[in-house]
Amino acid sequence: MTRELWKGNEAIAEAAIRAGLEAYFGYPITPQTEILEYLSRRMPELGRAFVQAEAELGAINMVYGAACAGVRVMSTSSSPGVSLMMEGLSYIAGTELPAVLVNVMRGGPGLGNIAPAQSDYNQAVHGGGHGDYKPIVLAPASVQEAIDLMVLSFDLAEKYRSICMVILDGSIGQMMEPAQMPEMKPIRRADWEWATDGRMGKRERRILTSIYLDPIEEETTNLRILSRWKAVQANEVRYKEYFLDDAEFVIVGFGTAGRVALSAVRAARQQGIRVGLLRPITVSPFPFEVIDKLAEHASAFLVTEMNAGQMLDDVRLAVRGRTPIEFYGRPGGVVPFPDEILSEVQRIAAGPLSIVSDPRDAWYERMMATAR
Amino acid sequence: MVTTAPTNLVYKRPESFTVTPTHYCPGCTHGVAHRLVAEVLEEMDLVDRTIGVASVGCSVFTYNYFDTDFVEAPHGRAPAMATGIKRVLPDRIVFTYQGDGDLASIGMGEIVHAAARGENITVIFINNANYGMTGGQMAPTTLPGMKTTSSPLGRDVETQGHPIRMSEMLATLDGTGYVVRRSMHDPKNIRLAKKAIRLAFETQVRGLGFSLVELLSTCPTNWGMTPVQALKFVEEHMVPAFPLGDYKVATGVAQVKV
Numbered sequence: 001m002t003r004e005l006w007k008g009n010e011a012i013a014e015a016a017i018r019a020g021l022e023a024y025f026g027y028p029i030t031p032q033t034e035i036l037e038y039l040s041r042r043m044p045e046l047g048r049a050f051v052q053a054e055a056e057l058g059a060i061n062m063v064y065g066a067a068c069a070g071v072r073v074m075s076t077s078s079s080p081g082v083s084l085m086m087e088g089l090s091y092i093a094g095t096e097l098p099a100v101l102v103n104v105m106r107g108g109p110g111l112g113n114i115a116p117a118q119s120d121y122n123q124a125v126h127g128g129g130h131g132d133y134k135p136i137v138l139a140p141a142s143v144q145e146a147i148d149l150m151v152l153s154f155d156l157a158e159k160y161r162s163i164c165m166v167i168l169d170g171s172i173g174q175m176m177e178p179a180q181m182p183e184m185k186p187i188r189r190a191d192w193e194w195a196t197d198g199r200m201g202k203r204e205r206r207i208l209t210s211i212y213l214d215p216i217e218e219e220t221t222n223l224r225i226l227s228r229w230k231a232v233q234a235n236e237v238r239y240k241e242y243f244l245d246d247a248e249f250v251i252v253g254f255g256t257a258g259r260v261a262l263s264a265v266r267a268a269r270q271q272g273i274r275v276g277l278l279r280p281i282t283v284s285p286f287p288f289e290v291i292d293k294l295a296e297h298a299s300a301f302l303v304t305e306m307n308a309g310q311m312l313d314d315v316r317l318a319v320r321g322r323t324p325i326e327f328y329g330r331p332g333g334v335v336p337f338p339d340e341i342l343s344e345v346q347r348i349a350a351g352p353l354s355i356v357s358d359p360r361d362a363w364y365e366r367m368m369a370t371a372r
Numbered sequence: 373m374v375t376t377a378p379t380n381l382v383y384k385r386p387e388s389f390t391v392t393p394t395h396y397c398p399g400c401t402h403g404v405a406h407r408l409v410a411e412v413l414e415e416m417d418l419v420d421r422t423i424g425v426a427s428v429g430c431s432v433f434t435y436n437y438f439d440t441d442f443v444e445a446p447h448g449r450a451p452a453m454a455t456g457i458k459r460v461l462p463d464r465i466v467f468t469y470q471g472d473g474d475l476a477s478i479g480m481g482e483i484v485h486a487a488a489r490g491e492n493i494t495v496i497f498i499n500n501a502n503y504g505m506t507g508g509q510m511a512p513t514t515l516p517g518m519k520t521t522s523s524p525l526g527r528d529v530e531t532q533g534h535p536i537r538m539s540e541m542l543a544t545l546d547g548t549g550y551v552v553r554r555s556m557h558d559p560k561n562i563r564l565a566k567k568a569i570r571l572a573f574e575t576q577v578r579g580l581g582f583s584l585v586e587l588l589s590t591c592p593t594n595w596g597m598t599p600v601q602a603l604k605f606v607e608e609h610m611v612p613a614f615p616l617g618d619y620k621v622a623t624g625v626a627q628v629k630v
């Protein structure tokens with residue numbers, strides 16, 4: 001297979017098709033609309049289901065229906081649209097179904113803007129819909145990684161009967177990079193023991209529901225969902241390490257923020273600063289143990305995000321006050337330049353640093369000072 | 373269980389029903405509607421390939437009664453779920469069973485667009501002029517002046533709006549193949565309702581587009597009436613406000629003989 005130039009959003013669409021996507025339901029919203037447009041042509045061409053829904057609310061419930069039928073199904077959207085899908089996501093989680101959702105995040109809150117952002121980390125990783133459930137959340141930092149993670153997302157969703165979200169931002173969605181597509185996988189309809197695809201003379205009827213009126217039964221369901229999550233945590237943590245072997249300072253950043261930080265790390269290394277980067281690929285399950293180990297030796301952490309400090313709280317949980325943590329974030333759709341992160345690294349290397357209760361406070365003061 | 377000798381048997385549980393004691397209130401016509409659907413599925417030999425979509429309302433547990441596969445949708449979203457199922461399993465029979473709060477209020481967007489797309493699904497729409505499950509609040513179908521727990525002085529159309537006639541509205545959409553309103557207030561009307569349900573499923577089997585049967589229904593519990601008074605209320609007050617009739621019968625459907 002050769003490498004070709006692919007635009008992020010279209011690469012995501014084609015990768016999903018190659019992974020066996022049988023049905024797509026979506027609604028236009030920038031900066032992910034190319035996924036919907038691409039699939040509006042490709043899916044019918046392949047005899048697969050495509051519906052432009054009346055809204056994201058409809059789209060996610062079509063996903064819910066097709067997931068009940070046991071096929072590989074996904075939707076894609078961007079921040080405001082994903083907010084509208086939260087009801088459906090909670091039901092899908094409560095019914096213990098596999099489904100894939102891509103969020104090409106944009107600046108928020110509210111209508112925000114269409115610029116690249118990581119503003120929905122908390123919504124994806126820590127919450128969203130009501131009730132106790134955790135989706136698997138993958139965060140690519142390049143077009144190639146987006147392709148690979150799309151393929152993985154369907155496997156993980158099915159393996160754990162879980163929602164798998166792929167979160168990225170418009171800069172990856174819109175950028176063109178050389179990348180290699182996987183081979184086309186034939187559509188394979190697994191004979192799931194739970195799918196409601198009609199009895200068809202083969203079996204007793206099946207019911208898929210998220211209602212358990214008896215609290216004990218609902219508690220059992222919650223614990224069953226949790227047990228799958230435990231297995232996800234044990235088996236599926238993925239991350240990338242850069243220059244961490246001898247690193248005195250550790251940057252933690254995912255997706256585009258991680259990619260920008262890598263340029264800063266390379267520049268800092270040339271200046272003799274021993275800094276490395278940990279880039280979580282699964283932001284959920286989060287690589288707590290890796291950070292826990294790094295905290296034993298690192299003299300400081302720098303968390304970089306394109307938001308006002310969301311993953312930061314997970315890093316703080318892993319570091320548990322043992323090492324100073326600094327934060328550098330650009331919320332609202334601003335992508336940091338490598339230089340900005342480099343000067344943060346230089347500031348940290350120059351010291352002195354202290355362990356503070358909330359690294360956001362000092363960052364906020366610095367942001368306000370430059371704004372003034 | 374008491375068994376009756378087959379020679380004396382005049383009425384029995386359709387095979388497509390499970391053996392489940394009803395959870396509906398005495399005199400509620402939800403049960404009648406269930407039975408009609410079950411009889412039609414059985415007569416058309418569709419049970420084995422049918423997937424039902426339950427909604428949120430008193431009929432949330434409708435899946436306990438039918439011996440078919442079933443899923444349970446979020447409030448109002450059944451037509452979207454049914455779309456997802458039917459699009460990936462076009463040879464299966466997919467139907468939703470929805471109340472008027474579910475279909476005409478929170479689920480207005482989903483039902484209108486499923487109909488507009490001409491989704492080849494069947495909708496059984498129970499219009500009982502109130503929100504039964506949550507204790508009798510005002511629904512979009514509540515009659516003017518009708519007292520409910522959230523319109524205690526009677527629905528004031530000046531501030532609380534007018535009833536929505538869904539069948540008439542949906543029939544304007546080109547994607548619909550069969551849209552009719554029937555009532556369940558007496559045996560004659562129940563027979564007509566069954567025929568309509570049959571035609572709705574025939575529409576789906578033939579791929580003739582979206583089909584919907586609106587059924588005027590009772591809610592004696594929340595109306596504060598006896599079952600008999602409730603049936604009279606349907607006849608005297610609901611039928612005039614929601615006229616029975618065929619609002620859309622596409623040419624292909626009109627030729628179907630049942």
Ligand SMILES: Cc1ncc(C[n+]2csc(CCOP(=O)(O)OP(=O)(O)O)c2C)c(N)n1
Pocket residue numbers: 428429430431447470471472473474475498500502503504505506511
């Ligand atoms: C999102 C959401 N909002 C509100 C409810 C509460 N709720 C449950 S049933 C119902 C009304 C159902 O009324 P209807 O559809 O008329 O059916 P009926 O009970 O009369 O058969 C409401 C509002 C809910 N379950 N979900």
Ligand code: SF4
Pocket residue numbers: 395396397399400401402430500504505590591592593594
């Ligand atoms: S509350 Fe009304 S609609 Fe619900 S089961 Fe009782 S009578 Fe029927």
